Each structure stands twice: as C-alpha cells, then as structure tokens.
Amino acid sequence: MSSAPAPVLTATDPSTATDPSTGSAGIRLIVTDMDGTLLDDAKRIPPGLWDTLAELRRRGVLFSPASGRQYATLAREFADVAEGMAFIAENGTYVVRDGAELSSDPLExxxxxxxxxxxxxxxxxxxxxxxxxxxxxxxxxxxxxxxxxxxxxxxxxxxxxxxxxxxxxxxxxxxxxxxxxxxxxxxxxxxxxxxxxxxxxxxxxxxxxxxxRTANKGAALRRLQDELGITPAQTMVFGDYLNDLKMLDAADWSFAMANAHPDVVARARHLAPSNNDNGVLRTIARVLGLEA
The missing domain is CATH 3.30.1240.10 (Hypothetical Protein, Haloacid Dehalogenase-like Hydrolase; Chain: A; domain 2)
Structure with missing residues (x-):
C-alpha cells in the first residue's frame, strides 16, 4: 500500500474533499463494478461517461468494467470505446481484452x-x-x-x-x-x-x-495488474456489494459507494457518493483533476 492516503470523498459533499495528492497523477487503471456502482438504480449509464472515458484514454489511463455480467453484455455496452479496454466479466472468472482471453477459471x-x-x-x-x-x-x-x-x-x-x-x-x-x-x-x-x-x-x-475458490474480481484484477505492469498504488477501484470486497483489496485507491453494503463500506479505504449521485465519475473527476 502507498504511504500517502488518498483524498477522502464524502458521500454527502464531495466538494469538501482535500485536494488530490501528487500520488493521484500516477493512477493508470480505474476499475468499477457496474450495477449499484457505475449504473444508477434504473441501470442507466451516468451522464458524462463517454467524455470521461475519452479523457482517460487521452491521459493513458485504462478503464475496466468489473461485473457479474457476461463478457458479451459488457462488450455490447461499451462497443464504441472497447478498443484496448479490459473487461473483468462473470465476477472475475473471465477476463478479455481486445477479444483475446487474458484469464479464465472454469468450473469442473x-x-x-x-x-x-x-x-x-x-x-x-x-x-x-x-x-x-x-x-x-x-x-x-x-x-x-x-x-x-x-x-x-x-x-x-x-x-x-x-x-x-x-x-x-x-x-x-x-x-x-x-x-x-x-x-x-x-x-x-x-x-x-x-x-x-x-x-x-x-x-x-x-x-x-x-x-x-480461486476465482473472484480481486484475483482477476491482480492478474490484470501483473499483465500490464500496474501496481495497487496506480489503481482506483469502485464497488458496492460483497462480490467487490477482494477487488477493493487490490487497490490503494479503493472506494465504496455511499449506499454500499456495510461490509464494503468497512473494507474500502474511502467513500464515494452513491451510484444515483453519479459517484464514480464525480470521484474520478475530483481525484484526477478532470473538468466536472
């Protein structure tokens, strides 16, 4: 873990967060759960996502959805921006980038x-x-x-x-x-x-x-980090439910959504606004200094 703490973004008023430390400039990978985290309760893509992804790509920051959803579903959702994106699908049991399997963990x-x-x-x-x-x-x-x-x-x-x-x-x-x-x-x-x-x-x-037993979002994320040469200190993660716990452990910049399961809030290092308040994008903008 990095020695410098990440800025705390409160659920009620993220504008009160401290200014991002110089460590935030080193973020190279942002991983987010979908349902209850990136998407609102109506399962809608948050406003501003595509502009944010374009800016992250310009900065050389990889964005990776990590979901219980299947790869085909995630690939369709992000079809227009999928080039170079890594998809952590099926709760980490199947990881694909540019159509090529990076890892899988099938059942007997x-x-x-x-x-x-x-x-x-x-x-x-x-x-x-x-x-x-x-x-x-x-x-x-x-x-x-x-x-x-x-x-x-x-x-x-x-x-x-x-x-x-x-x-x-x-x-x-x-x-x-x-x-x-x-x-x-x-x-x-x-x-x-x-x-x-x-x-x-x-x-x-x-x-x-x-x-x-070996399959989870955290194990998949660590394999992806190894593949890309990215450290936990360079990784930002967002989650809301129990299947996100081990993924949060793989990142110094770990955020629970304000309306997350209590165990997730306890496990994450920081708190982001809720999924219904566009918490993922607001937090990314704050920490990386993007325009809101």
Missing part, C-alpha cells in the same frame, strides 16, 4: 452439474429460483418463463433456454442463481455444502454466484 463439469441439480431441488421445494449456467460463449437456463428471462436478459445478452443445463457444450465459468426473494437469506444458505470446496458469493439482493 461435475461441480456445475451438481449445482444445477441443487437449484432444481430448491425450486421443487417452493423457492422461486433459477440457475444461469455461465459459459464463455453463452449463458444457459432451464427456466423459460418471462419473469425469469427478463432478469437474465439484464446481464446475459447471449443466453439460450435448454432442456438440460447440466449437458451444455461450453466451458462453464460460473453458476449464477436468481432468487426472486432474498438471495442472502434463502438461496445462499441452501448452497452451504458447496462452500466447503467452492465460493458461494452473494453478488446482489437477488443473486448468488458459485465459482472456484
């Missing part, structure tokens, strides 16, 4: 199938839940009802309804479960047997992800 097929069968049992027991089998090429689901597919489409532009999600011909990098109730209270505890050997991560109010 037997484990993926076991999770799908566990979700089937949950659903049979009355839990309103469905599994999204996340492959490198596509996502695969067994539920075909419109309510479930509407949630899937938000994050998985490439998806297929299949009869048997345990038999897909793809590298499965993650199993995501959507629970129409509380994922933290219902689905995650039901997957406790998998936590002995794999990660069971609550990634949102309604989402739980099952991944290899």
């Amino acid at each position: 097929p037997a484990v993926a199938a076991a999770v799908v069968r566990a979700v089937r049992r949950l659903a049979a027991g009355g839990v309103d839940v469905g599994a999204v089998v996340c492959g490198k090429r596509s996502a695969y689901v067994e539920r075909g009802d419109e309510a479930f597919l509407a949630e899937v489409r938000r994050y998985y532009v490439e998806h297929r309804v299949v009869e048997d999600a345990t038999a897909v011909d793809d590298d499965v990098i993650k199993i995501a479960l959507f629970d129409f109730g509380s994922a933290e209270r219902t689905t995650a505890p039901a997957l406790a047997p998998f936590a002995a050997t794999h990660q069971v991560v609550v990634s949102g109010e309604h989402w739980v992800d099952v991944m290899n």
